[in-house]
Amino acid sequence: MGKNYRAELTGVFGDPVEDNPTGVMEEAAYEALGLNFRYITMKVTPEDFPDAMRAVRALHMRGVNLTMPHKITVIPYLDELSKAAAIIGAVNTVVVREDGTLFGENTDxxxxxxxxxxxxxxxxxxxxxxxxxxxxxxxxxxxxxxxxxxxxxxxxxxxxxxxxxxxxxxxxxxxxxxxxxxxxxxxxxxxxxxxxxxxxxxxxxxxxxxxxxxxxxxxxxxxxxxxxxxxxxxxxxxxxxxxxxxxxTGLGMLACQGARNFTLWTGAEAPLALMEEKLRQEFEG
Ligand SMILES: NC(=O)c1ccc[n+]([C@@H]2O[C@H](COP(=O)([O-])OP(=O)(O)OC[C@H]3O[C@@H](n4cnc5c(N)ncnc54)[C@H](OP(=O)(O)O)[C@@H]3O)[C@@H](O)[C@H]2O)c1
The missing domain is CATH 3.40.50.720 (NAD(P)-binding Rossmann-like Domain)
Known part of the structure; x- marks a missing residue:
């Protein structure tokens, strides 16, 4: 096979989602490890949520984060939940497995x-x-x-x-x-x-x-x-x-949950220090 130009897609669904900083650390981590992954910050309204979940499969996405107001409504779309996500009753990370099933985790x-x-x-x-x-x-x-x-x-x-x-x-x-x-x-x-x-x-x-x-x-x-x-x-x-x-600080927590998502989606060890530093730079402007 020749070169593979197809990007592996990840991202976040939310509404509002404009101020969600997660993409900064995930994209920096993908680039640092030379992975052809992308993290897209996407506005998804509650009415469009079923279509967005269909798109996860249609676009062969590797996974997605959920933020307000989708962390609970996503559950019926998933095939399996982690023990903690089942107790918490909310999911912030979906992983698309090799066999196409959807696994829900809460990394917060x-x-x-x-x-x-x-x-x-x-x-x-x-x-x-x-x-x-x-x-x-x-x-x-x-x-x-x-x-x-x-x-x-x-x-x-x-x-x-x-x-x-x-x-x-x-x-x-x-x-x-x-x-x-x-x-x-x-x-x-x-x-x-x-x-x-x-x-x-x-x-x-x-x-x-x-x-x-x-x-x-x-x-x-x-x-x-x-x-x-x-x-x-x-x-x-x-x-x-x-x-x-x-x-x-909460910055450490945010970087650690982002690093967990990175590993769940890519299987690779996350560059945690780099991810935390990227966030720090982002907030310090
Ligand atoms: N560092 C990280 O990785 C990370 C991850 C997730 C969230 N967060 C942050 O966590 C914070 C909470 O998020 P969330 O999703 O838990 O929000 P949430 O579900 O809306 O809960 C907000 C909580 O804050 C309380 N609250 C808000 N204003 C208050 C006030 N003036 N006085 C007393 N209590 C007040 C609410 O109390 P009531 O029940 O009385 O309304 C409720 O317990 C946000 O700042 C978010 O950015 C950080």
């Missing part, structure tokens, strides 16, 4: 656990306190529990969503889990080993904001993490660092 929480591990933190037996109960919090809570956390405290503004996530963790994993209502100037639970902001507070353009906490209850023994990746160093992390806590 796995990316978080890996970023934590890269920072030298293990979860076994630890108490994790999560601010938020949305998509990111759900993925992180389940993966932390599956990775061996002993207890997951959930704190959320809307109590029903927080209660539901704590119940999910208790019911589907071996970890203990409780919901704590978010009162004004909330004290961080004293049993916390790892504290995570999994809300969108602090995300640009609202990047001056931080969760309403009594920051003096953050201890130097705690590891404090943010899911917000732009800016990488949020006011929340700055307050925590000021109390002597070790901090982990």
């Amino acid at each position: 929480g796995k990316g978080f656990v890996e970023a934590l591990s890269n920072a030298g933190e293990e979860l076994s037996g630890k108490t994790v306190t999560i601010l938020g109960a949305g998509g990111a919090a759900r993925a992180i809570a389940v993966e932390c529990a599956l990775a061996g956390a002993g207890k997951v405290n959930i704190i959320n503004r809307t109590p029903e969503k927080g209660e539901e996530l704590a119940e999910l963790v208790r019911g589907k994993t071996k970890a203990a889990s409780v919901f704590i209502p978010w009162s004004e100037k909330l004290s961080v639970p004293a049993d916390t080993d790892i504290l995570i902001n999994a809300t969108s507070i602090g995300l640009a353009p609202q990047d001056g904001q931080k969760p309403d906490l009594n920051y003096d209850t953050i201890l130097p023994t705690m590891t404090v993490c943010d899911v917000v990746f732009n800016p990488a160093v949020t006011p929340f992390l700055t307050e925590a660092a000021g109390r002597g806590a070790k901090t982990v």
